[in-house]
Amino acid sequence: MLIPKYETPSCWKGAFCFAAQDLVNPQSEIAQRYPHLYQVFRARLGSAYAVRNNRPVSLCSHTTFHHGYKGCRSDGDVFQKREWPNAYDRADPVRNATGNRMKHMCSELKDRMDVYGLAGEGTFGSVFLARERDNDNNKPENLQHYAVKVQGHETLLGALQANHCDPPNGPVPENQESLRYIPEEAMIMLFLSESDRFPTLDSVYTHDRFQAIVMSPCVDYNSDRQPSPPGNFSRRFPGFTARYLLTKDHRPLLNADEGRKIATQLFQAMRQLADMNAWHNDISVNNILVDKNLNAQMIDLGDIAFGLDERAFFERNYAYVPFQEYQLSPELAQQITTRFGMSVYADVTHDLRHEVMWKFATIIYGILHGFWPWNEPPKNGDAHPELLDARVFTDPQQILPRRYRIINDPLPIDENLPQDCKDVLQAMFSKNPEDRPTLAELEGYPWFSQWARETQFYERPFSRDFRHACTRRSK
Known part of the structure; x- marks a missing residue:
């Protein structure tokens, strides 16, 4: 059979997972x-391997014999660069079902935890x-817990043939074994190993058509987090996300000092990313x-913008996402004032970093106020529009006035x-992006710089909304 030739496209060579x-x-x-x-990448990689005691990152040792592969590992160079029959389809609802992801999780991983x-x-x-296997009758609270993100595995050649803009995987830098490929999200976490502002990467298991990223857990510990019954993944344990810092009656859960702690830690996370461009x-x-001691972490690093120089961050088109209506900036609002729907594109040349900074500002504002910037103040006991509710996205009576x-x-x-604090908000919300x-x-x-001298201990306040979410999702 004629094997399609793989050549790394030039646009991929500047992606994080290849440039690293x-x-x-x-x-x-x-x-x-x-x-x-x-200097930044070299120092962080050295620290990452020191923290890991030089443990390999990609661990699945299974080999596949699909289409004459002669026992190649799925994370290996040969497998990544050859045609794979019935390549992974990201739009396939059956393959993407949670039960199917669980079913095809690497058996070595299931044996481990x-x-x-x-x-x-x-x-x-x-x-x-997941929790590590208890072979020595340890107390449940002393066993290591993990979050395991399972997603479809797409090879480099498969992504190339599908004309995807970004590579799905990249080579692990200075891997001590043969060349291994891991998802870009795991690669970024590897370079952030010493940071408390992000989950800690444990390992990756690339097994045929699925990949599993194993990392530090993303939810509060409680006594229910144990295998009872084993493998019952239908039980829900939601994480305490920043959306619970805004209550349903549109008041902030935190006071100004507590809000500053969260804002400063998010700033630290953004700074640690920005140091790597x-x-x-x-x-x-x-x-x-947000954990019980009011420490914040950024998660879901699957959509990271990276560039070697300034030009990489300038884009011509802006894809409007309705779920980000609460983060709409003035420059984008001017372009889509009367446009709604799931597929709205604006021809706006912009610096992507300005866009991220604006989103960052809206989160800080929401945490401090309990509602989003430019929401109309409630009248006669009415509530603010819930801009995270899909029913609001197509309601011009609620959205149009706010955009104006x-x-x-x-x-x-x-x-x-x-x-x-007011000074920071006024500066970050300047109408002109160049003035921010x-x-x-x-x-x-x-407001940010003085936090370094803060020594006060904080505890996350009780959230009725989060308690209801936990009760509802665990049933």
């Missing part, structure tokens, strides 16, 4: 052209909860976790907030 391999090699052209990135529940599921992945392209209240306010009205700020502070400039604002 060159950025840790001092002899590479990219490392010599971008010495500041070389017990899956006991589900943290969440979506179009492109399901996050299971990476930006979280899907930053939202649903992708931020975004474009024309000054930002309403709670008068009770500290002045240094950069991430580096934000570090100089006292």
Whole structure:
């Protein structure tokens, strides 16, 4: 049979999961052209392997004999660059069902730990909860717990033939075994191994048509998190996301000091990404976790924008996503003021980093106020529009007035907030993107910079909304 030839497209060579391999090699052209990135990537990779005690990242040792592969591993170079019959279809609802993902999870992973529940599921992945096998009658609370994100495995050649803009996998830099490929999300987590602002990567299991990213758990511990009955992944254990910091009566769950702690930790996370020229392209209240000690983590790193230089972050088209209506910026609102729906594209040349910074600002505003910027104040006891509710997205009576306010009205700020906090919000919500502070400039604002001297212990307040969510989803 004629094997299709694989050649890495030039647009992929600048992607994070391919550039990382060159950025840790001092002899590479990219490392010599971008010495500041070389220093960051090299130092972080060294720290990552030190934390891991040089354990390999990709662990599934199964081999496949599909179409004459002669026992190739699914994460190997040969398998990634050859045609695979019935290639993975990301739109296949049967293959993407959570039960199917669980069924095809690597058996070596299942032998290593017990899956006991589900943290969440979506179009492109399901996050299971698992615990290491108890072989010594240890106390349940002393056993290691994990979050296991299972998604479809697409080879490099499969993605190339499907004309995907981004590579699905990349080579593990300086792997001590043969060349192994892991998802870009796992690669980014590897370079963030020493950060508390992101989940910690444990390993990856690439098994035929599915991949599993094993990481630190994303939910609070409780006594129900144990295999009873074993493998009953239908039990739900939702994580405490930042959306619960806004209550249903549209009041902030946190006071100003508590809100500043969360905001500063999110700033730290963005800074740690930006040091690698990476930006979280899907930053939202649903992708931020908050633990019981009020420590925040950014999750879902599957949509990261990365560039070697400034030009990589300028885009011509803006794809409007209704679920991000609450994060709509003035420059985009001007382009789509009267347009609604799931597929709205605006021809707006913009710096993607400005877009991420605006989303970051809206999250901070929401945490501090309990509602989103430019929401109309409630009248006669009415509630704010719930901009995370899909029923609101196509309601012009609720959305149109707010879009006009975004474009024309000054930002309403709670008068009770500290002045240094007001100064930050006024700057971040400037109508003109060029007038807003950069991430580096934000570090100089006292509201962020003074946090380094904070020693107070914080505890996450009780959330009735979260309690109801846990009760409802565990049934």
